[in-house]
Amino acid sequence: MKKIYQILIVLTVLALIPFQGNAQCKSFAKKVCKLELSPYIHDGNFNAAILTEGEDAELYKTFYAGQNYRIYICGSDALPEIEFQVLDVNRNVLYDNRKNDYSRIWDFDLESSQQLIISLRVKNSEEETDELVSGCVAIMFGIKENVE
């Protein structure tokens, strides 16, 4: 009977891991990532996931003419560098952070509204280890009022 209880406890912990990961991701985005958007205001959208080294993610969003935007790719410290690109709908590269020392911030505005793709990839760790590193990655958008 004792063994069965032990197995159930282990299973319960395993079952709760995904939920705990999501909650940690929110807390991380709120406490750490939002601060980096200043002086832009966070738009309020929550786009975050647990990614493992070598994994990638894409986000589709329309950006509007006349608005000032900041994209901030926020990853937990444990993760290796994160590559990110901004592409148009035909996948032409408009920005690549590898040409900018893996900067995680990009500020931009637009002459005409566009649907863009934010593509990111967690690089593989250079250190050889048995375990793959995972962590929260959030794609945050800041907007700024024009004060003209």
Next chain:
Amino acid sequence: MDIKSLHCKALCFLAVVVSALIITGCGSDKNKNKDSEEEVVIESLEIDEQLIKDVKTVKEIFYSLPSPLETAMILKQSGAVYNEELLNPTENVANYVTNKSMALNLGVYTTDLSYASLFDQTQATINYMNASKKMAEGLGILNAIDENIIERLEANINNRDVIMDIISETIMNSSSFFEENDRQAMSTIVLVGGWVEGLYIATNLVGPDVDLNNNELVNRIIDQKLTLSTVVSLLEENKDNEDVITVMTNVNELKAIFEKIEITTSKIEPVTDDETNVTTLKSKTEVKMKPETYYELKEKVKIIRNNFTL
């Protein structure tokens, strides 16, 4: 009933709960990826085969709609004025008792809240925060809008930056709550409610004498054709939900009208200002839209919005 039998029953119950947790925990991600892959294939058909190949290997796909805060900023930036008569009266909160109507009107009210706050309407800001709070409570979103937030709002009512931050936090708490609790369908309905409210306010602020070919607000309304594909993708991802299906019918009616509008864009050229480090994406857009299409769109938005709020 002896102790041994009680133990057995408790064990069985625990085993079922834990198994369900494991299955949903693992399954939700898997399904999400599967849906995303299927969705991307549909989206990409119009672009090219290589794109399908590239996207199919992507682990996570996000579709992001303009948040209520961004919608309000777009409205203001396009020269909109404040008109409280266009907002959904806060007295209507008592009418919303189903999950679908509360989710739609959480989106509607947070857009109204953002719009009122950007135009420094202090009393309306508090009223719409309270209305949003009631919708959030009805949906079981614990702590998204707690008493503390209302108090902070009242204490900082003349500080625009703090107000914006509180609204942004409220929107984030709601959307992340749905994500964490595997209720993406509700999150999508909230966003669609807010998006339709933005369209309703915008179309009603365009005066009858406006030149439809040369007006910033009309341009931003037309731009919603670009956002529409994201709205459709989000809804498609959650089409196993009954409430999403009915919202989808409304969105498809809008899609049929938006398809009559032609938008062509030149190649985008990114130009970075070395001093500010801000990049401008330079491009030109050409729009072909008949006036009757615009008025058809305005009428349809009104019908759908009234359907959401009445």
